[in-house]
Amino acid sequence: xxxxxxxxxxxxxxxxxxxxxxxxxxxxxxxxxxxxxxxxxxxxxxxxxxxxxxxxxxxxxxxxxxxxxxxxxxxxxxxxxxxxxxxxxxxxxxxxxxxxxxxxxxxxxxxxxxxxxxxxxxxxxxxxxxxxxxxxxxxxxxxxxxxxxxxxxxxxxxxxxxxxxxxxxxxxxxxxxxxxxxxxxxxxxxxxxxxxxxxxxxxxxxxxxxxxxxxxxxxxxxxxxxxxxxxxxxxxxxxxxxxxxxxxxxxxxxxxxxxxxxxxxxxxxxxxxxxxxxxxxxxxxxxxxxxxxxxxxxxxxxxxxxxxxxxxxxxxxxxxxxxxxxxxxxxxxxxxxxx
Numbered sequence: 001x002x003x004x005x006x007x008x009x010x011x012x013x014x015x016x017x018x019x020x021x022x023x024x025x026x027x028x029x030x031x032x033x034x035x036x037x038x039x040x041x042x043x044x045x046x047x048x049x050x051x052x053x054x055x056x057x058x059x060x061x062x063x064x065x066x067x068x069x070x071x072x073x074x075x076x077x078x079x080x081x082x083x084x085x086x087x088x089x090x091x092x093x094x095x096x097x098x099x100x101x102x103x104x105x106x107x108x109x110x111x112x113x114x115x116x117x118x119x120x121x122x123x124x125x126x127x128x129x130x131x132x133x134x135x136x137x138x139x140x141x142x143x144x145x146x147x148x149x150x151x152x153x154x155x156x157x158x159x160x161x162x163x164x165x166x167x168x169x170x171x172x173x174x175x176x177x178x179x180x181x182x183x184x185x186x187x188x189x190x191x192x193x194x195x196x197x198x199x200x201x202x203x204x205x206x207x208x209x210x211x212x213x214x215x216x217x218x219x220x221x222x223x224x225x226x227x228x229x230x231x232x233x234x235x236x237x238x239x240x241x242x243x244x245x246x247x248x249x250x251x252x253x254x255x256x257x258x259x260x261x262x263x264x265x266x267x268x269x270x271x272x273x274x275x276x277x278x279x280x281x282x283x284x285x286x287x288x289x290x291x292x293x294x295x296x297x298x299x300x301x302x303x304x305x306x307x308x309x310x311x312x313x314x315x316x317x318x319x320x321x322x323x324x325x326x327x328x329x330x331x332x333x334x335x336x337x338x339x
Contacts, residue, residue, distance in 0.1 A: 001096040004044035012046060015053040015083070017226070024225045025077035026058055029200040034060055034075060037196030038336055045096055047089055055084030057093040061104060064337035068303060071101045071109045078130070078269040078290070081113035090117055098295050107299035112292050121293040122302050129287035131267035131280040135258050142254055150247070150282045157248030164252055165216070168209040170195045173219040177235025178328045185316030187331030194221065194233070210249045218249045228264040229257040250283070
């Protein structure tokens with residue numbers, strides 16, 4: 001087990017490309033965006049047997065004054081975690097992460113993923129769910145896969161004759177997303193983070209908008225990765241739902257992905273019991289519990305920094321009432337600490 005060096009980068013990317021459980025969050029593009037957009041240290045670990053890569057563990061050291069000190073795999077994403085050829089290599093990488101965490105005096109090491117890897121690590125599997133499903137090969141079958149009630153909404157969006165732009169500016173997306181998060185009581189990450197993602201992923205990161213002749217009302221940042229499409233960040237004006245533009249931005253993406261032969265649509269994660277969780281179920285996606293595991297070092301309990309925690313209810317309520325311009329300025333300082 002060694003720290004990732006520049007000479008290992010091509011081998012890292014080849015391993016990610018070959019591993020069936022790899023995600024965009026394992027790629028070095030995500031690491032580059034973390035460094036450029038947020039300025040955090042990324043002590044990535046790589047395991048070799050001779051010249052062959054047998055495992056990787058991307059880590060982000062999120063050290064903040066407000067929300068603790070954590071090694072996260074992978075920071076500022078919904079997934080990541082260990083990728084390895086077997087459980088023995090996975091365990092060895094995790095042990096190395098623990099040693100690194102102890103040396104850095106972190107509160108804990110956090111691994112994010114679809115399922116738990118280690119029986120002796122505390123696991124949180126009740127907070128978040130992921131939504132992923134096959135994408136039908138034809139437009140007719142894609143529409144049939146959507147439950148009847150939501151299908152009617154999608155048809156209204158199709159008939160609305162929206163203006164769709166699949167190469168929208170990052171700042172347009174950021175403004176719409178900031179407005180969306182403000183309404184939810186959540187701070188937004190800095191514009192440079194989203195710009196860094198676009199720069200790091202290039203054509204594999206798309207910013208699309210749906211709107212009218214008055215301008216865009218929905219903006220979506222999507223990642224295209226290994227036969228799967230990941231609509232990841234979405235922002236919208238209040239009127240977008242009434243216009244069915246919110247539905248159309250996803251339907252348009254499904255259509256374009258299907259036409260390109262993409263086989264899987266990953267609808268991302270949502271907190272259980274939220275409107276976002278219900279919305280994805282209305283599309284016919286079944287929730288899958290996401291298992292986030294922790295090795296506690298200085299912490300006494302697993303961290304629980306999320307808007308559903310009653311501890312943060314007053315903050316969420318107050319944030320919603322603040323002027324939008326103020327939240328857009330102050331939000332990045334706070335959001336940057338919520339890795």
